[in-house]
Amino acid sequence: xxxxxxxxxxxxxxxxxxxAVLCGCSATGPDTAYGKESAAAGLEEPAKKDxxxxxxxxxxxxxxxxxxxxxxxxxxxDGRGYTAGIIGFCSGTGDMRRVVERYAKARPGNPLERFRxxxxxxEGTDAHTGLGxxxxxxxxxxxxDAAFRSAQDAERDASYFxxxxxxxxxxxxxxxxxxxYYDAYVMHGSGDADGTVGFRTMRRHALxxxxxxxxxxxxxxxxxxxxxxxxxxxxxxxxHTDTSRVETAQRVFVREGKLGLETPLRWKxxxxxxxxxxx
Numbered sequence: 001x002x003x004x005x006x007x008x009x010x011x012x013x014x015x016x017x018x019x020a021v022l023c024g025c026s027a028t029g030p031d032t033a034y035g036k037e038s039a040a041a042g043l044e045e046p047a048k049k050d051x052x053x054x055x056x057x058x059x060x061x062x063x064x065x066x067x068x069x070x071x072x073x074x075x076x077x078d079g080r081g082y083t084a085g086i087i088g089f090c091s092g093t094g095d096m097r098r099v100v101e102r103y104a105k106a107r108p109g110n111p112l113e114r115f116r117x118x119x120x121x122x123e124g125t126d127a128h129t130g131l132g133x134x135x136x137x138x139x140x141x142x143x144x145d146a147a148f149r150s151a152q153d154a155e156r157d158a159s160y161f162x163x164x165x166x167x168x169x170x171x172x173x174x175x176x177x178x179x180x181y182y183d184a185y186v187m188h189g190s191g192d193a194d195g196t197v198g199f200r201t202m203r204r205h206a207l208x209x210x211x212x213x214x215x216x217x218x219x220x221x222x223x224x225x226x227x228x229x230x231x232x233x234x235x236x237x238x239x240h241t242d243t244s245r246v247e248t249a250q251r252v253f254v255r256e257g258k259l260g261l262e263t264p265l266r267w268k269x270x271x272x273x274x275x276x277x278x279x
Contacts, residue, residue: 043165043178043261051261051276052161052179053086056186059245059269060088064276070152071143073136078239081126084139085152087160087186091131094123095159102151103142110145111138160185164199172213175261177223180250184230187240197233205229223254244269 043052057066066086073084081091089096097119104113115138118130128135142148164185168178184199191198203226210225211217227246234240249267258265266275 042169043161043175043182045175048175048261049161051263051265052182054274054276055179055249055265055267056087056183058267058272058274059183059249060186062270062272064274070149071140073139075126075128079126081122081128082131082136087156089152089155091119091122091128092124092126093189095155097123098159099151099155102154103145103148106147106151107145110142110148112142112148163190167203170214171222172215173219173223174259176250176253176259177219177226179261180223180226183245183250184226187245188230188233196237202226202229202233205232219259220254220257224251227251227254242270244271 043049053066054064057063057069061069061072063069069086073082075081076083080093082096083090084096085099089099091097097116100112100116100119103110104116112135115131115135118135121127122129122131161182164182165178168181171177173181181199181203184202188196188202189198190200192201206222206226206229209228210222212222213219227250231243231246234243234246249269252267253261253265264275264277266273268274
């Protein structure tokens with residue numbers, strides 16, 4: 001899902017609608033010493049989090065400049081209605097509504113607030129009823145307000161980044177593994193929905209093949225098992241059949257042993273090349 005790569009996504013994915021964003025993953029057990037070490041240098045460290053956002057933006061927006069994506073909004077014909085903002089919040093899955101509700105609490109009477117009933121009505125569909133051009137224009141204009149940008153940041157952290165990092169820490173994963181979990185959350189949500197496989201199922205499949213580091217397993221072996229499970233899930237979804245987001249990016253980092261997301265990082269997504277030379 002990105003402006004240019006978004007066009008690669010098949011419109012045949014109407015089945016991937018539904019509440020892909022389900023909260024709360026249970027931990028797998030106490031952190032090992034390795035897990036505690038990883039957490040100390042993990043994805044929540046500001047420079048690492050910025051790298052994670054650049055990596056996601058390369059796949060979602062064909063750009064490393066993730067901070068310019070707050071204003072982005074369009075229907076990419078993937079069955080989820082409008083896709084917008086820094087990680088692709090969708091009108092059909094509920095996270096876009098939650099962004100607008102957070103913004104309404106911070107800035108009562110803002111121009112997006114009147115669209116809350118319409119956003120509730122279109123959840124579970126790809127419809128634009130009650131939204132349309134007035135809504136997309138208001139979304140783009142709201143991006144100039146720091147309160148709206150903060151609302152997007154907060155929804156990202158509450159529904160995607162926070163749950164993914166916490167589970168990765170519990171599994172004893174370093175910054176790379178935490179990012180791999182986060183990116184899976186962004187694209188697939190935590191739970192299964194009609195026509196989709198969510199993060200929890202991917203993790204369960206990975207654990208059936210390899211032990212997580214918190215259970216005494218090798219981190220590289222486990223991460224490859226998780227990526228195998230994700231690729232298998234992507235190939236089942238019409239809108240996510242291009243697996244370069246994994247195979248020519250995350251898998252490359254695993255192969256290079258960059259378990260702490262050490263720079264420099266070089267990767268490709270949808271045929272485009274990217275690099276991050278330093279924090």
